[in-house]
Amino acid sequence: MIAALSREGRFMLRDRAAVVWLALAFALSVAAIAFGIAEVREQRATIAALVEEDAADRANAIAGQSDWGGVAYNAFHLTYAPPSDFAFAALGQRDASPWLHRVRMLALEGQIHEADTRNADFGLIGRFDFAFLTATVAPLLLILLLYDLRSAERVAGRHDLLLATAGAERAVWLPRSAVRFGALMLALLVPFWVGAALEGASAFVVARASAVVLVMLGVWWLITDRLGRRNTAPATILTTLIGVWLALALLLPALAKAAIDARYPVPEGGEILLLQRESVNSAWDIPKQATMEPFLARHPEWAEYATIERPFEWKWYYAFQQVGDQAAEPLARQYRAARLARDAAAGKAALVSPASLLERYFQHLAGTDAGAMIAYEDAVRAYHARLRAFYYPLLFRDEPYDPALLEDLPRFTLAAD
Amino acid sequence: MSTAIRIAHEEWRLWLRSRMVVAAALIVAVLIAATGALTMERLTTQAKQRATQQEAAEAAFFAQPDRHPHRMVHYGHYAFRLPPPLSVFDPGVDMVTGQSIFLEGHRQNTAMFADAKASANMGGFAALNPAALYQLLLPLLLIIIGHGVVLRERESGTLGVLLAQGQSALALAGGKALALLGVVALFMLPLALMAAYGVAAGEAAGPAIALVAGYGLYLMVWAALVLAVSTLVRSRSAALGVLTACWLAMVLVVPRLGINAASALVDAPGKIESDLVMLSQERKLGDGHNASDPAFEQLKQDLLDQYGVESVEELPINFRGVVASYSEEKLTGLLNEFAERRMQSEARQSEVFGRFALASPTLAVGAASRALAGTDLATHHRFLRETESVRFGFVQALNEMHATKLSYIDDARRSVDPEAEARTRVNAQAWAVLDRFRFAPDPPAERFARALGPLTLLAGWLAALAALVVYAARRLAP
Numbered sequence: 001m002i003a004a005l006s007r008e009g010r011f012m013l014r015d016r017a018a019v020v021w022l023a024l025a026f027a028l029s030v031a032a033i034a035f036g037i038a039e040v041r042e043q044r045a046t047i048a049a050l051v052e053e054d055a056a057d058r059a060n061a062i063a064g065q066s067d068w069g070g071v072a073y074n075a076f077h078l079t080y081a082p083p084s085d086f087a088f089a090a091l092g093q094r095d096a097s098p099w100l101h102r103v104r105m106l107a108l109e110g111q112i113h114e115a116d117t118r119n120a121d122f123g124l125i126g127r128f129d130f131a132f133l134t135a136t137v138a139p140l141l142l143i144l145l146l147y148d149l150r151s152a153e154r155v156a157g158r159h160d161l162l163l164a165t166a167g168a169e170r171a172v173w174l175p176r177s178a179v180r181f182g183a184l185m186l187a188l189l190v191p192f193w194v195g196a197a198l199e200g201a202s203a204f205v206v207a208r209a210s211a212v213v214l215v216m217l218g219v220w221w222l223i224t225d226r227l228g229r230r231n232t233a234p235a236t237i238l239t240t241l242i243g244v245w246l247a248l249a250l251l252l253p254a255l256a257k258a259a260i261d262a263r264y265p266v267p268e269g270g271e272i273l274l275l276q277r278e279s280v281n282s283a284w285d286i287p288k289q290a291t292m293e294p295f296l297a298r299h300p301e302w303a304e305y306a307t308i309e310r311p312f313e314w315k316w317y318y319a320f321q322q323v324g325d326q327a328a329e330p331l332a333r334q335y336r337a338a339r340l341a342r343d344a345a346a347g348k349a350a351l352v353s354p355a356s357l358l359e360r361y362f363q364h365l366a367g368t369d370a371g372a373m374i375a376y377e378d379a380v381r382a383y384h385a386r387l388r389a390f391y392y393p394l395l396f397r398d399e400p401y402d403p404a405l406l407e408d409l410p411r412f413t414l415a416a417d
Numbered sequence: 418m419s420t421a422i423r424i425a426h427e428e429w430r431l432w433l434r435s436r437m438v439v440a441a442a443l444i445v446a447v448l449i450a451a452t453g454a455l456t457m458e459r460l461t462t463q464a465k466q467r468a469t470q471q472e473a474a475e476a477a478f479f480a481q482p483d484r485h486p487h488r489m490v491h492y493g494h495y496a497f498r499l500p501p502p503l504s505v506f507d508p509g510v511d512m513v514t515g516q517s518i519f520l521e522g523h524r525q526n527t528a529m530f531a532d533a534k535a536s537a538n539m540g541g542f543a544a545l546n547p548a549a550l551y552q553l554l555l556p557l558l559l560i561i562i563g564h565g566v567v568l569r570e571r572e573s574g575t576l577g578v579l580l581a582q583g584q585s586a587l588a589l590a591g592g593k594a595l596a597l598l599g600v601v602a603l604f605m606l607p608l609a610l611m612a613a614y615g616v617a618a619g620e621a622a623g624p625a626i627a628l629v630a631g632y633g634l635y636l637m638v639w640a641a642l643v644l645a646v647s648t649l650v651r652s653r654s655a656a657l658g659v660l661t662a663c664w665l666a667m668v669l670v671v672p673r674l675g676i677n678a679a680s681a682l683v684d685a686p687g688k689i690e691s692d693l694v695m696l697s698q699e700r701k702l703g704d705g706h707n708a709s710d711p712a713f714e715q716l717k718q719d720l721l722d723q724y725g726v727e728s729v730e731e732l733p734i735n736f737r738g739v740v741a742s743y744s745e746e747k748l749t750g751l752l753n754e755f756a757e758r759r760m761q762s763e764a765r766q767s768e769v770f771g772r773f774a775l776a777s778p779t780l781a782v783g784a785a786s787r788a789l790a791g792t793d794l795a796t797h798h799r800f801l802r803e804t805e806s807v808r809f810g811f812v813q814a815l816n817e818m819h820a821t822k823l824s825y826i827d828d829a830r831r832s833v834d835p836e837a838e839a840r841t842r843v844n845a846q847a848w849a850v851l852d853r854f855r856f857a858p859d860p861p862a863e864r865f866a867r868a869l870g871p872l873t874l875l876a877g878w879l880a881a882l883a884a885l886v887v888y889a890a891r892r893l894a895p
Contacts, residue, residue: 269530359540
C-alpha cells in the first residue's frame with residue numbers, strides 16, 4: 001500500500017494541472033487565514049480601545065451631574081461581543097449584525113436595533129474566509145483534481161490494460177484518488193492549523209472543525225468517484241459534476257433561504273420603533289397616572305413611591321421609558337422568535353447541502369452564527385435590566401446624590417447571568 | 418460573412434440536439450423567470466409599503482397635539498428609502514443596509530432593520546436575485562455550452578477537413594463567435610423585459626438601456642474567453658477545467674479577496690467608534706438642554722449687548738430656544754463632519770475593492786449594475802445625507818419656534834408649574850414645518866458617470882480577449 005501511495009504521489013507531482021490546483025488551494029487557504037486573523041485582531045483592538053474611551057467618556061459625563069436622573073441620562077455604557085479565538089476561520093454574521101452597542105437608561109428598543117455595521121458592500125459580497133473556502137471553493141477544486149482519473153486513462157487507451165495488470169480495480173483507483181484527496185486536505189488544513197495555533201484556538205474545536213472538513217469533502221469525493229466511473233467523455237463527466245456542485249453549493253441553499261424567509265415572516269422592524277416612540281412621546285400629553293399604572297404592574301415594589309407631583313420628575317421620565325419598551329415588547333419578542341425560527345429551519349435545510357452544513361457548523365464553533373448574535377442582544381437586554389435595577393431604588397427612594405455610589409454601576413459582561 | 422452564418426447555424430443545430438445543453442438552458446431559464454418574478458413581487462410590495470409608511474409617518478407628525486416644540490424635536494420623524502424601479506433586477510445593497518431611519522434632535526441614527534440581518538443563514542451566497550444569476554450563473558452556462566465550439570471540430574477531425582478545404586481560420590472563429598453571440602443575445606431577453614418593466618414603472622430609458630448593454634458586454638467578455646480557450650487548448654476536458662478555474666477565480670474568489678483587502682487596507686471606523694471620539698469634542702460645545710452651561714456665556718453676552726438689556730429674562734426672545742438652536746447647529750456641524758469622514762472612508766474601501774475589477778469582470782459589471790439601478794453604496798450615502806438635511810430642517814424650524822413663540826420665564830418654570838407648562842405648548846398647526854421627503858434615484862447622468870469606469874473596464878476586457886481570439890485563430894492548426 002505504501003509503495004502504491006508513493007508511486008501515485010510521484011505521478012501526481014508530474015501532473016501539472018494537479019499541482020496547479022493544489023498550489024491554488026494552499027495559496028487561498030493562506031490568504032483566507034491571514035485575512036481572517038488580521039480582521040479579528042483589528043476587531044479586538046477596536047474593542048479594547050473603545051472600552052477605555054467609553055470609561056473616560058462616562059467619567060466625563062458623570063462629572064458634571066448633580067442628580068441620579070441626570071447621570072442616568074448622560075452616562076452611556078459600551079457593550080460588545082468580542083470575536084472568539086476561532087472566529088478567524090468563519091466571520092459569519094459579524095458583517096451583518098452589530099457586535100457593539102452603547103446603551104443608556106432610555107427605552108432600550110430605541111437603542112438595541114441600531115446597526116453599527118460596516119461598509120454595506122462587505123455584507124453584499126461577503127468575505128473570503130476559511131469556512132467559505134472549504135465549503136464552496138474546495139469542492140470544486142476537488143472535482144477538478146479527481147473527475148478524469150478514469151476517463152483520462154480511457155481516452156489514453158490505457159484503462160483496460162491498467163486494470164488487467166493491477167488485478168483488482170480498487171488497487172488502481174483508491175491510492176490514486178486518496179493521494180490527491182489527502183494532498184488537497186493538507187493544502188487546506190496546514191495553514192488552518194498554523195492559524196489556529198497563532199490564535200490559540202482550543203485543540204478540541206480545531207479537531208472538530210478539521211473532522212467536519214474531512215467528512216464534507218469526503219462526501220464530495222464520493223460524489224466525484226460515483227459520477228467519474230461512468231464510461232463517458234471526461235468533459236461530460238465534468239459538466240455533470242459542475243451541475244451537481246452548483247445545485248448543492250449554490251442553488252439549493254439559495255432556494256432554501258428564499259423558502260424559509262417566506263415561510264417565517266419577520267414582523268416589520270420599523271413597527272417596533274414606532275410603537276415605542278408613540279408610547280414614550282405620548283407620555284408627555286397624558287395624565288402621569290396613565291404611565292405609572294402599567295409601570296407599577298411590572299414593579300409593584302415602587303407603588304408607595306410612585307406619586308408624581310410636578311410636571312417633570314426623573315422617576316416618571318424613566319417609568320415612561322420603560323413603559324415604551326413594554327408597549328413594543330410583544331413585537332420585539334416576535335422579531336426575535338422569528339429570527340430564531342428562521343435559523344432553526346435553516347439548520348434543518350442545511351442537511352441537503354454539504355456547503356451550507358459546513359459553513360453553519362464553522363459559524364457555530366466560532367460563535368458567529370445567528371444564535372450567537374441573538375445571544376449578544378440578550379446579553380445587552382440583561383445588562384440594561386441591571387442598569388434599571390441599579391437606578392430605580394435611587395430614583396424612587398429619592399436617595400441623596402452621592403457620586404461614590406456610582407462605583408457600583410453594573411459592568412457589562414457577555415455571559416448572560 | 419455567409420460562411421460565418423453557416424458555421425453559426427450548424428453550431429446552433431448541434432446545441433439544440435444536445436440534451437445536456439438544452440436541459441441546462443431550461444433550468445437556467447426557469448431560475449431566471451422564478452427569481453425575476455419573486456424579486457419583482459418582493460420589491461414592488463416593498464416600494465408600496467415604504468411609500469405608505471412614509472406618508473403615515475408624515476401624517477403622524479402633523480397629527481401631534483399642541484406641545485412644547487422641543488417635544489417634537491424628540492418625537493422625531495421617519496424617512497424611508499424607496500427602492501428605485503430597476504431594483505427589481507438588482508436590489509444591490511438594499512438587502513444589507515437598513516431601509517428606514519429615525520430622525521430626531523441631537524442625534525444621527527443609523528438606518529435600521531436590514532433584511533440580511535434577519536434572513537435565514539445558509540452560509541456563502543447572498544440571496545439569489547436576477548442580477549446575481551446574470552453575474553454568477555450565466556457565465557457558467559456559457560462555459561458549459563461553449564467550451565467545445567472549436568474543440569468539437571478538432572476532436573471529431575472535422576477541423577482539419579475545414580482548414581484543408583481552404584476555409585480561413587478567422588472565418589471559422591468568426592462563425593463560432595457569431596454562434597456564441599446568438600446565445601448571449603438570447604440570454605439578454607429576460608433582462609430586456611425586466612428593464613422594460615423598470616421603464617414602465619417610471620425609470621428613465623437611458624439607465625435601463627445602459628444596464629442591458631452593460632450585461633451584454635459582460636456576457637460577451639465571457640463568450641470571448643470561452644472561444645479563446647476553446648481555440649487554444651487541445652482537449653475538451655482541459656478547456657472545461659481551465660474555464661471552470663477562471664470562473665471560480667473571477668466570480669467567487671477575487672471579489673471576496675477584494676473585500677478582505679479593502680477591509681484590511683482602509684480603516685473605516687464604525688459609528689460607535691467615531692461617535693466616541695466625537696462625543697468628547699461635543700462636551701466642549703456644551704449641552705443644548707442646559708441654558709446655563711458655561712459654554713453659552715459668550716452667546717448670552719452677545720445677545721444681551723445686541724438687545725441692550727441686562728438679563729436674559731428681559732430679552733424679547735426665549736434664550737433657551739436660542740441656545741437649543743445654536744447648539745443643534747454646532748453639534749450638527751460636528752456630526753456631519755464625522756459622518757462625512759466615515760462615508761468617505763467607506764467610499765475609499767469601495768474604491769480599493771473596485772480595483773480588483775481589473776482581475777474580475779464580475780466585480781466590474783456588479784459595480785456598473787448597482788450604479789445604474791441606483792442601488793449602490795453611493796446612493797445609500799446620498800440617502801443618509803438627504804435624510805440628515807430633512808432632520809436638521811425640521812429640528813431648526815422647531816427650535817426657531819422655541820425661541821420666538823415661548824416666553825423665557827414660562828419655559829424655565831414649566832418643570833414645576835403646570836400653568837406655565839400649559840402656556841409653553843405651541844398650536845399643533847405649526848408642525849406643518851416638516852418637509853415632505855420622497856427618496857428618488859440619482860439623475861441618469863450621475864449614474865452613468867459612476868458606471869462609466871467599470872463599463873470601460875469591461876470594454877477593455879472584451880477588446881483584449883477579442884485580440885486573443887484573433888491571435889489563437891491565426892495559429893489554429895488541426
